[in-house]
Amino acid sequence: MSKKKSRVSPMIKEVFAHIFMKPATCKYPFVKAEVPEGFRGKQVFDINLCASCGLCSRDCPAKAIEMVEVEGKRRPLFHLDQCIFCYQCAESCPRNAIKSSMFFELASTDKSNLVVKPEPSHQEKSGA
Amino acid sequence: MLDFLLIFRVLVFPGFTFILFFTLFCDWVERKIEARMQNRVGPAVAGPAGILQPLADFIKLLTKEEIIPRDAKKNIFRIAPIIAFSVMVFAICFLPIDGSSAISMSGFTGDLIFIMALVTVANFFLFMSGWASSNPYGGIGAARVLTQFLGYDIPLFLLALTPAFLAGSLTISAIAASQYLPFILLAPWGFVLFIIALQAELEKDPFDIPHAESEVVGGLETEYCGGKLAFLHLTRDVQIVLGAALVVELFLGGPYGPVFFGLPAFWYSLWFVLKVLAVVIVTEYVTCLFARLRIDQVLTANWRMLLPLSVLSLALTVAMATYVYPMVV
Amino acid sequence: MQARLSDKVQIQPAYLGKATIHVDAGLNRDVVRILLENDGNVGISAITGLDMGEKIGVMYHMRTDGLIVTVRTEVPKENPQIASITDLIPGANFHEREVADLFGIVFQGHPNPARLVLPDDWPANLYPLRKDAKLEEVTANVENCASCSAQHEPVQLQPQSEGKLVNIVVGPQHPALLEPEKFQIKVDGETVNDVEPRIGYVHRGVEKASEQRTYLQDVYLVERICGICNSCHAACFVETVEKIMSVEVPARAKYIRTIILELNRLHSHLLLLGHAGLEIGYETLFQYMWRDREPIMDLTEMLTGNRVISSAMTVGGVRRDLSETDVPKIKTRLEALMKKMDFYQKLYDSEPSFRMRTRKVGVLSKEDALRLCVVGPVARASGVNMDVRKDDPYEAYGEIPFKVITRTEGDTFARLQVRLDEITESINIIDYAVDHLPSGPYRIKVPRVVTAGEAVNRVEAPRGELFYYVKSNGTAYPERVKVRTPTFANIPAFIKTAIGGSIADVPANFVSLDPCFSCTDR
Numbered sequence: 001m002s003k004k005k006s007r008v009s010p011m012i013k014e015v016f017a018h019i020f021m022k023p024a025t026c027k028y029p030f031v032k033a034e035v036p037e038g039f040r041g042k043q044v045f046d047i048n049l050c051a052s053c054g055l056c057s058r059d060c061p062a063k064a065i066e067m068v069e070v071e072g073k074r075r076p077l078f079h080l081d082q083c084i085f086c087y088q089c090a091e092s093c094p095r096n097a098i099k100s101s102m103f104f105e106l107a108s109t110d111k112s113n114l115v116v117k118p119e120p121s122h123q124e125k126s127g128a
Numbered sequence: 129m130l131d132f133l134l135i136f137r138v139l140v141f142p143g144f145t146f147i148l149f150f151t152l153f154c155d156w157v158e159r160k161i162e163a164r165m166q167n168r169v170g171p172a173v174a175g176p177a178g179i180l181q182p183l184a185d186f187i188k189l190l191t192k193e194e195i196i197p198r199d200a201k202k203n204i205f206r207i208a209p210i211i212a213f214s215v216m217v218f219a220i221c222f223l224p225i226d227g228s229s230a231i232s233m234s235g236f237t238g239d240l241i242f243i244m245a246l247v248t249v250a251n252f253f254l255f256m257s258g259w260a261s262s263n264p265y266g267g268i269g270a271a272r273v274l275t276q277f278l279g280y281d282i283p284l285f286l287l288a289l290t291p292a293f294l295a296g297s298l299t300i301s302a303i304a305a306s307q308y309l310p311f312i313l314l315a316p317w318g319f320v321l322f323i324i325a326l327q328a329e330l331e332k333d334p335f336d337i338p339h340a341e342s343e344v345v346g347g348l349e350t351e352y353c354g355g356k357l358a359f360l361h362l363t364r365d366v367q368i369v370l371g372a373a374l375v376v377e378l379f380l381g382g383p384y385g386p387v388f389f390g391l392p393a394f395w396y397s398l399w400f401v402l403k404v405l406a407v408v409i410v411t412e413y414v415t416c417l418f419a420r421l422r423i424d425q426v427l428t429a430n431w432r433m434l435l436p437l438s439v440l441s442l443a444l445t446v447a448m449a450t451y452v453y454p455m456v457v
Numbered sequence: 458m459q460a461r462l463s464d465k466v467q468i469q470p471a472y473l474g475k476a477t478i479h480v481d482a483g484l485n486r487d488v489v490r491i492l493l494e495n496d497g498n499v500g501i502s503a504i505t506g507l508d509m510g511e512k513i514g515v516m517y518h519m520r521t522d523g524l525i526v527t528v529r530t531e532v533p534k535e536n537p538q539i540a541s542i543t544d545l546i547p548g549a550n551f552h553e554r555e556v557a558d559l560f561g562i563v564f565q566g567h568p569n570p571a572r573l574v575l576p577d578d579w580p581a582n583l584y585p586l587r588k589d590a591k592l593e594e595v596t597a598n599v600e601n602c603a604s605c606s607a608q609h610e611p612v613q614l615q616p617q618s619e620g621k622l623v624n625i626v627v628g629p630q631h632p633a634l635l636e637p638e639k640f641q642i643k644v645d646g647e648t649v650n651d652v653e654p655r656i657g658y659v660h661r662g663v664e665k666a667s668e669q670r671t672y673l674q675d676v677y678l679v680e681r682i683c684g685i686c687n688s689c690h691a692a693c694f695v696e697t698v699e700k701i702m703s704v705e706v707p708a709r710a711k712y713i714r715t716i717i718l719e720l721n722r723l724h725s726h727l728l729l730l731g732h733a734g735l736e737i738g739y740e741t742l743f744q745y746m747w748r749d750r751e752p753i754m755d756l757t758e759m760l761t762g763n764r765v766i767s768s769a770m771t772v773g774g775v776r777r778d779l780s781e782t783d784v785p786k787i788k789t790r791l792e793a794l795m796k797k798m799d800f801y802q803k804l805y806d807s808e809p810s811f812r813m814r815t816r817k818v819g820v821l822s823k824e825d826a827l828r829l830c831v832v833g834p835v836a837r838a839s840g841v842n843m844d845v846r847k848d849d850p851y852e853a854y855g856e857i858p859f860k861v862i863t864r865t866e867g868d869t870f871a872r873l874q875v876r877l878d879e880i881t882e883s884i885n886i887i888d889y890a891v892d893h894l895p896s897g898p899y900r901i902k903v904p905r906v907v908t909a910g911e912a913v914n915r916v917e918a919p920r921g922e923l924f925y926y927v928k929s930n931g932t933a934y935p936e937r938v939k940v941r942t943p944t945f946a947n948i949p950a951f952i953k954t955a956i957g958g959s960i961a962d963v964p965a966n967f968v969s970l971d972p973c974f975s976c977t978d979r
Binding site for chain 3: 007008009010011014015024035036037038039040059060061062084085086087088091100
């Protein structure tokens with residue numbers, strides 16, 4: 001380290017300069033925060049691909065996936081209040097029926113909102 | 129009619145109401161500018177640019193439940209914050225804000241000393257409030273307030289004598305009125321030292337020992353909540369305004385400045401407000417520059433550095449006022 | 458190596474570290490003493506207890522020449538007694554107390570055999586990590602306690618005087634501690650006379666819980682031992698499992714792991730340096746540091762899908778590849794951070810109030826650092842040249858040039874300065890790894906069932922050496938997972954340096970260890 005040591009604190013200049021600078025803070029609830037591609041958000045489950053194997057439920061480290069009966073077949077139900085968003089389920093799924101979405105605003109006052117249900121219809125369930 | 133004017137001046141302008149709202153406004157400026165210096169946004173939600181945030185905080189605290197600890201000395205615990213607050217506001221009433229002080233006939237010889245004494249009394253009541261809470265952290269915090277205050281009161285007072293010497297008076301209105309050339313130009317050394325001593329007096333970094341939350345949790349406020357806490361916070365904010373106002377009166381030419389048209393009282397109030405804000409920003413800037421010193425370092429800094437320097441500063445001022453300035457001015 | 462005891466011990470080279478020494482229960486002290494005589498730098502990394510049915514295994518994982526030597530002995534379960542080695546190596550103090558708590562082994566001659574991690578009202582003969590410990594006994598005990606807690610005296614929090622000494626209780630809830638632990642500090646005026654730590658307030662029994670989950674699930678479990686050094690835990694665990702299975706991870710996975718581990722170190726160090734600013738009342742420094750930490754979090758989010766918990770490691774590689782388009786983003790952000798580091802270095806060199814608060818505070822001498830077996834930046838700031846990345850290279854560290862930062866002062870300032878310099882080194886490491894990223898697969902398929910065996914492994918976490926021991930019994934569930942976190946090894950250093958110092962220095966001194974209690978408690 002052959003840096004020449006200065007006696008004057010660089011803070012004096014830095015703090016003064018910051019008075020005229022834009023704050024670094026994101027105004028989050030007013031301005032939407034952006035998440036990058038591949039973010040591990042709320043799950044999107046495609047029932048048409050599901051083979052009812054139950055591997056996702058078996059491998060889930062948080063035991064957040066419950067297998068429920070939908071139209072006579074066993075399908076995964078995601079309990080988001082227990083989910084740790086590791087996406088082991090997506091990795092274990094042999095048919096890629098589970099995908100992640102960029103949706104992360106999961107706070108809720110009602111626990112019953114915090115599930116991703118396997119929809120019996122043929123429409124794909126949207127993230128919101 | 130005179131009585132009505134007096135009541136208006138004491139209660140509304142430039143008295144209690146004005147001081148209260150000005151204090152809240154200063155608090156907002158302080159928070160906003162500190163946030164900017166730290167590259168943050170600061171208060172942003174309540175009112176335009178968060179200007180109502182201090183008021184919102186105050187009202188919120190007033191609505192909270194009041195809890196008095198079982199072991200507290202209840203009467204003192206209850207009234208000490210209110211008394212401290214009242215004494216601070218009372219002290220401001222003696223400062224000429226719109227050209228004369230709130231109690232207009234109150235200016236008497238030596239009111240500078242009286243104001244300094246009032247500040248001491250107010251700080252003593254702050255100490256009482258912490259001590260009465262019977263909490264170790266409250267006790268330590270309160271003891272620190274007192275230790276620091278007693279130490280820094282002496283240099284602060286010595287430094288306050290600098291402008292008194294230059295003006296040849298111990299009356300604040302006379303000192304303020306005699307500054308055709310602000311004393312900051314005549315005695316800049318006194319101004320710099322006064323700001324440092326004030327920083328300690330107002331318990332701001334690098335001297336905010338009584339608020340060192342990593343050491344003493346909430347300091348003297350630890351056991352307080354609700355309305356009493358609101359008043360403790362307000363006391364602290366009023367103290368900052370008072371300190372800044374003292375600087376304005378003593379070194380920056382008081383409320384006096386150019387009058388362009390209309391009522392001089394309006395312009396004087398405006399100059400006063402602007403000057404106080406400038407001082408608040410300067411103290412906030414200093415706060416942002418430093419880390420908190422340790423209590424022994426704070427006391428050492430006082431007795432070894434600030435006290436001798438303020439004596440020197442006074443001597444220099446006396447010498448200049450006697451031999452140099454009469455020739456120049 | 459140990460010719461003097463060769464007829465009584467069996468040495469098994471290249472097993473559980475550099476070598477494993479099997480000894481009888483009575484001889485553990487002798488072996489440790491001989492190890493100490495051979496090399497003055499011997500430290501103890503961990504003591505592992507192991508339920509072996511009839512017997513309880515005790516393993517002393519000693520550190521010599523930067524490598525692990527395991528001293529292995531067994532005691533009968535009925536009468537689990539063994540001689541303490543705390544008088545030989547003071548750093549073994551906490552390790553022995555923890556094993557005593559969790560396995561019920563009596564360490565004879567231990568200076569303070571009080572409970573360390575278990576609560577005071579835990580039943581006397583229930584040792585949670587023994588295989589025969591029943592959950593019902595604990596739940597029954599909780600019910601008992603609910604009824605008896607009413608009779609308990611409320612905890613006295615007022616300072617109690619013992620003659621001239623005043624007791625100050627810091628914690629379990631205190632602004633200087635972000636996590637709940639208790640330190641009872643005896644103060645004589647402003648001077649600290651004694652510190653009595655009590656940990657375990659957030660003990661979650663991760664070691665036990667991991668025995669009931671598969672290896673696959675355990676990766677995510679151990680990752681959550683510590684939020685800040687999460688990747689280190691996951692990496693250390695998967696490496697241990699890979700050692701048991703003798704799996705060689707593809708080179709590309711090694712480099713990606715290195716990048717993620719170093720990002721982890723960057724954000725952890727920036728967090729600590731900012732937090733240190735807060736503890737000494739330097740709010741501006743705190744805000745700036747955390748602002749500059751944000752791009753690192755964004756990078757982690759971009760690479761792994763989450764800001765903090767990266768979940769990037771898996772047995773056999775990493776879970777996500779690093780795409781070419783990410784490389785320039787990584788580079789520009791690190792360059793920006795590098796410029797900021799220059800500012801911080803100037804600040805460290807010149808800011809008077811910062812230097813007044815940190816220099817000559819909490820000085821830990823090199824001798825004490827060795828005796829107390831401290832790890833990581835705390836040891837390096839006292840002049841102990843130890844860094845698992847250099848001593849026992851894992852992942853791609855053997856191929857990447859970097860310096861081990863050491864200083865000799867051993868005070869709070871040195872501990873912070875070491876971290877500041879390590880940030881620069883980390884940026885260089887990531888830079889190098891990104892430039893030299895090998896092509897090829899980023900993970901290989903491994904079976905879910907792990908072959909029987911055991912292994913130890915170490916990773917240099919931001920706070921120091923992180924130690925894992927995993928024993929597999931040939932199923933998909935581990936038989937035993939032992940975690941020794943860096944803070945657990947560093948707390949004795951705080952006790953040592955706080956005594957004799959000012960009470961006002963306690964926060965600054967303490968935070969310079971970068972304490973992480975959720976790690977410590979597991």
